Every structure is written in C-alpha cells, then in structure tokens.
Amino acid sequence: MHRRKFLGGMAGAGFAAVAAGGAALAYLTDAGQNRAGAASTTLTIPELLEGTTSDGTTTFTLEAKTGTSEVLSGVTSTTAGYNQSFLGPTMKWTSGDTVLLNITNSLDADTTVHFHGAHIPPKMDGGPQNAFAAGETWSPTFTVKDEAKTLWYHPHALGTTAEQVTRGLAGMIIVEDDSDASAALPSTYGTDDIPIILQCLAADSSGDVKYDLTGYLSGGLSYPLLCNGTNVDATTLAFTATKSRTRFRLLNASPSDIITVQRGDGGTLTQIATDQGYLTEAAEVESIRLVAGARAEFVMDLSDAVTLQAVVTTGWVRGGSGTYDFLTVTPDASDTPDALPSSLNTITRYDTTDFAARTITLGQSGASMLINGSAGTTMAAMAMISTTLDAEEIWTVTNSTQLEHSFHLHDVPFQLISINGEEPTGVDLGWFDTYEVVGGGTIKIAMQFTDFADDTYMYMLHCHLLQHEDEGMMASLMVTES
Missing domain, CATH: 2.60.40.420 (Cupredoxins -  blue copper proteins)
Structure with missing residues (x-):
C-alpha cells in the first residue's frame, strides 16, 4: 500500500505542531554521491561511526557539510549532513564512559549540535548558547550518565533549526549499558539491532526542500516519506532478519508530521522502550505513535515475513498524509531466542x-x-x-x-x-x-x-x-x- 494525499488546508493562522529534527542516513560512494536514490530496495543501515579511545576518553569526529541527495526519487536536492551529503552516522555511547566530540562547521552559517535526550552539562548541551561559526570546531566532552536508550543529534541554533535539520543535519545515538535487560536484548548493530529513521519532508518538483511557512504554502509541493534516507513513497524496502528476534529503534525525524508505525497484518509490536529508556516490562501494542522528535523501541520474533506500515498525519499548516508499506522484514534464521525478561526496568513513580x-x-x-x-x-x-x-x-x-x-x-x-x-x-x-x-x-x-x-x-x-x-x-x- 502506497497512497498519499496532498493537503492544502491551514491549521490556524499558519501554524500547528508536532516536531522533529531530521535524521535518516545513506552511505556515500567514493565519488561522493548519495545512494538513497539507487534502484536497490534493501534497507540502508546508517554507518556506525567509529570512535578512538585514548586515556579513558572516546573521541568522535563529525563535520557538518553541504551536499546533494535525492529526497524525491530521481530529482537532485541540495542537502546537508554530518560526514556525508545527507544526514549522519550513528554513534554508540556506553554509560559511564567519557566522550569527546570534535565537530567542525563547514557550512556557510552558524550551527550547533544538540544531543537530544542526553543528560549532560548545559555547557555541552548544544543549545543556542553553544553556536559556533563556519570554519570553527566545537569540542564538547562529558561523561555519559544515561542508561540504555535511543537518542539523536541535530542543530539547535536560533532561527535556523528548521532549515538545517530539514536539509539533513541529524543522526542517531545509541546508549548501551551493562544492565540485565540490555544483555538479554538484541544488540548487534545492523544485524538484529536496526535503526529506523522516518522523515516526512516537503519539496517542490525541482527538489527544493521547504522548511518555513513561505515554503510550505507555495504551490506544487509533494511530501515524500524517507526511511533511513530512502524515499518510500512507491517503494517497500526489504530487510532480511538473520536472527529470529530483531530489535528496531524508531525515530520520527520529521519537521512537523506525526508518524504511527504498525504491522500491515494487524499483528502486535512488542514495545520495550520509550524516549528515555526501557519500560518496566515488554508491552504488546497495536501501534506506536510518534510526534516529531520522539523515539521508541520494539522487538519482533518472526517466522513469516511482516510488512511495517507508517501512517503519516500532518501536524502543521500543510504536510504529509497517508499510509505507507515502508519495510518488509523477512526471516532467515534458525536460532531460538530466550524468553524476554519479565522485568526490563524499575521505574519508581513520583509522589x-x-x-x-x-x-x-x-x-x-x-x-x-x-x-x-x-x-x-x-x-x-x-x-x-x-x-x-x-x-x-x-x-x-x-x-x-x-x-x-x-x-x-x-x-x-x-x-x-x-x-x-x-x-x-x-x-x-x-x-x-x-x-x-x-x-x-x-x-x-x-x-x-x-x-x-x-x-x-x-x-x-x-x-x-x-x-x-x-x-x-x-x-x-x-x-x-x-
């Protein structure tokens, strides 16, 4: 199922809400071209950024840069990314470790890098006070205090956040810890631990990606849905699960639209985490609704192929609407996973x-x-x-x-x-x-x-x-x- 409505109605005086900050990744060829528009329908797994560890500190290197990519299939768009033309690599942090990030701004404007959801000092948070100019390198360092969870990173400068994120400056962060739950859950990146970064954008027929009210109210727009950097408006991506249980990390990186993920066969998803980490126990849910910027994790134990759908609802003056078969997961595994832990986390409710x-x-x-x-x-x-x-x-x-x-x-x-x-x-x-x-x-x-x-x-x-x-x-x- 691939259907799309084009919405022209206004939600109020030019606004509405739900949010995000982009993310979806695709590798580059040696020539620097983005593979998101390639003919293959295999799910692209964002590159895992390797850090270097010395004297107890793991250093990651990022460069915010411009480039080109295909947001609309077959049409070249001006985009931006970290270390590549569109979006950025995934980082893995370990709870208790010290990390250092050397981030170079190769754009033509000020930028910041905010670590969305991370519990870190305000001087390192990447808000507007941390803006740094073109040609400069910002080097925040901190100890990872977060437990296992899915975070992401994106710009947060005053007045330019929508433009920079929507053009592609964003990526996922995975925090690992040594908890019993983490040991029992799938954790091999790209094999049974899979990032799913969904992004509903707005673009005109020339591929110009819109980010503000003037752009969204212009004519001739379409609202492509991307999964890990690939347009899925008319394509269902494929992933072969070589383990019987697979973990999926969802991020709604749209600038405004709401995305609900569900199974095409009406079955349930086993949700294990929200934005900020594990639930107390795994929960069987019919769907997972994510406002822009939100994350969730679920696992699936498969014996037959399952197609995942994204239901897009506009959250702003105009935007996406429709249901997409964005990923078919086909099992090719012979292992038998252990039962999920009866308890994943202890959450003491506040009095x-x-x-x-x-x-x-x-x-x-x-x-x-x-x-x-x-x-x-x-x-x-x-x-x-x-x-x-x-x-x-x-x-x-x-x-x-x-x-x-x-x-x-x-x-x-x-x-x-x-x-x-x-x-x-x-x-x-x-x-x-x-x-x-x-x-x-x-x-x-x-x-x-x-x-x-x-x-x-x-x-x-x-x-x-x-x-x-x-x-x-x-x-x-x-x-x-x-």
Missing part, C-alpha cells in the same frame, strides 16, 4: 505531593509562537524558567492554541502525571523527553533536576515542531546550585 508546581503555557500572537507570553526568537527575549539543583517539580503544560505542539524538555527525563485530565496507562508510564500536547489540551509532567548546575549556561524547553521553535516557542531553563 508529587510535595513537588513545586509550575505552569507552562504554549501560546500564539499573530505570526509569533509563545511560551509564557514570550516569543523566544532571541536569548534576551525568551521566558526564563529558573530552578535549583535537586529540585522536584510538577509542570502543567497547557496548550492555549488550537494547534498541535510537541513539547520537549532538555536536561532530565519526565514522567507523565496526566494527559488531558486522564491518568497515564501502559507505555505512557515510561520515561519521556518529548510528548504531544493537542490543541486546547494539557499534560502534567514531573521531573527532578539532578547532577548539573550552571550560572551561565542554560538548557531549553520548546515545541519540537521545528517551525514553531524558530517562530519563538522556546524558553530557557536555568538550573543553579541554589
């Missing part, structure tokens, strides 16, 4: 009785998007949320617009306390850093600000619909000692 309460209001004024009444288009104009190290807080995040928003918090994970007045159940009892706030809706979230404080550098909170972020729906979060 929020004594938590400090705070209200975060997502709003709109004309062409500006607001948090607590301020349009964060400059550092000085942003609303500032101030808290202290080890503070425990419960936030009521209220959407005063009728648009969709994708709320993302830097620094620490949060638990959902309520969703539009209802208590969370099932996989919503896991840990998150990005979650949907529907038009007129409210979520309550709880968190504790651990480990890092700084009097100069701050974290961010924002809508991860990239256009909304650029239009001002971003505030600063300052965590100080006291």
Whole structure:
C-alpha cells in the first residue's frame, strides 16, 4: 500500500505542531554521491561511526557539510549532513564512559549540535548558547550518565533549526549499558539491532526542500516519506532478519508530521522502550505513535515475513498524509531466542505531593509562537524558567492554541502525571523527553533536576515542531546550585 494525499488546508493562522529534527542516513560512494536514490530496495543501515579511545576518553569526529541527495526519487536536492551529503552516522555511547566530540562547521552559517535526550552539562548541551561559526570546531566532552536508550543529534541554533535539520543535519545515538535487560536484548548493530529513521519532508518538483511557512504554502509541493534516507513513497524496502528476534529503534525525524508505525497484518509490536529508556516490562501494542522528535523501541520474533506500515498525519499548516508499506522484514534464521525478561526496568513513580508546581503555557500572537507570553526568537527575549539543583517539580503544560505542539524538555527525563485530565496507562508510564500536547489540551509532567548546575549556561524547553521553535516557542531553563 502506497497512497498519499496532498493537503492544502491551514491549521490556524499558519501554524500547528508536532516536531522533529531530521535524521535518516545513506552511505556515500567514493565519488561522493548519495545512494538513497539507487534502484536497490534493501534497507540502508546508517554507518556506525567509529570512535578512538585514548586515556579513558572516546573521541568522535563529525563535520557538518553541504551536499546533494535525492529526497524525491530521481530529482537532485541540495542537502546537508554530518560526514556525508545527507544526514549522519550513528554513534554508540556506553554509560559511564567519557566522550569527546570534535565537530567542525563547514557550512556557510552558524550551527550547533544538540544531543537530544542526553543528560549532560548545559555547557555541552548544544543549545543556542553553544553556536559556533563556519570554519570553527566545537569540542564538547562529558561523561555519559544515561542508561540504555535511543537518542539523536541535530542543530539547535536560533532561527535556523528548521532549515538545517530539514536539509539533513541529524543522526542517531545509541546508549548501551551493562544492565540485565540490555544483555538479554538484541544488540548487534545492523544485524538484529536496526535503526529506523522516518522523515516526512516537503519539496517542490525541482527538489527544493521547504522548511518555513513561505515554503510550505507555495504551490506544487509533494511530501515524500524517507526511511533511513530512502524515499518510500512507491517503494517497500526489504530487510532480511538473520536472527529470529530483531530489535528496531524508531525515530520520527520529521519537521512537523506525526508518524504511527504498525504491522500491515494487524499483528502486535512488542514495545520495550520509550524516549528515555526501557519500560518496566515488554508491552504488546497495536501501534506506536510518534510526534516529531520522539523515539521508541520494539522487538519482533518472526517466522513469516511482516510488512511495517507508517501512517503519516500532518501536524502543521500543510504536510504529509497517508499510509505507507515502508519495510518488509523477512526471516532467515534458525536460532531460538530466550524468553524476554519479565522485568526490563524499575521505574519508581513520583509522589508529587510535595513537588513545586509550575505552569507552562504554549501560546500564539499573530505570526509569533509563545511560551509564557514570550516569543523566544532571541536569548534576551525568551521566558526564563529558573530552578535549583535537586529540585522536584510538577509542570502543567497547557496548550492555549488550537494547534498541535510537541513539547520537549532538555536536561532530565519526565514522567507523565496526566494527559488531558486522564491518568497515564501502559507505555505512557515510561520515561519521556518529548510528548504531544493537542490543541486546547494539557499534560502534567514531573521531573527532578539532578547532577548539573550552571550560572551561565542554560538548557531549553520548546515545541519540537521545528517551525514553531524558530517562530519563538522556546524558553530557557536555568538550573543553579541554589
């Protein structure tokens, strides 16, 4: 099934929400051409970036650069990527290790690199304060405090996030740990541990990729869906599973659209993780709904081929819509996997009785998007949320617009306390850093600000619909000692 509707309706005065920051990868030939448009329908596995370890520190080298690739099949687009023409390689970090990243900016504009979902010092977080100019190299270093989970990396500079991410600057990060659950789950990258980076973009017939309101409202657009860098509008990719159990890591790297993943045969997926790590136990789900920027993990034990579908729903003024058969997984294995662990993680639910309460209001004024009444288009104009190290807080995040928003918090994970007045159940009892706030809706979230404080550098909170972020729906979060 490959069907697509082209939407021209507006969601409000030029906005709507759900967010992302691109990612999907494809290898380069020696001549530097992207293989995403090649005739083969085999799933492309993003390159695994090798680090070098010395004196207890693992160093990764990245270069943000421009190039060309095929976003629409058969049409050349101007794109960008890390170490290649379109998107970037996967990094593996190990919990407890020290990493150093040497990132060179070979673009013609300032950029940053944000490690989405990582619990790291604000000076290393890659927010707008960390912007560095063309020709410069930024070298953040930190100890990995995260447990096993799927993260990603992308730019986060003021006013240019949508353009840079949508052009292709993004990649996946896998954090590994020594937990019993990790030892029991598939973990061989590219064999039984598979990244799936889905990206719904907007492009005109010449291949020009759109990223702002003017672009999205222009005529003659199509909204290609990419899986790991390959257009799947009319192609179902193929993956041969050489192990009976395969783990899939999902990332919705779209700038605005919502993507729901399901089985074409109506069967269930065994979800094992949300944004911020393992669930308490594996959960059988009919589908996995991801707002832009969100991640999830699931496993499948297969005896027969299964086709995975992506259901795309527009989240902004215009965008993708339709159901796609994007990947057929065919088993070719003779092993018998052990039963999944009965327990994957221990998640102690917060008792929020004594938590400090705070209200975060997502709003709109004309062409500006607001948090607590301020349009964060400059550092000085942003609303500032101030808290202290080890503070425990419960936030009521209220959407005063009728648009969709994708709320993302830097620094620490949060638990959902309520969703539009209802208590969370099932996989919503896991840990998150990005979650949907529907038009007129409210979520309550709880968190504790651990480990890092700084009097100069701050974290961010924002809508991860990239256009909304650029239009001002971003505030600063300052965590100080006291």
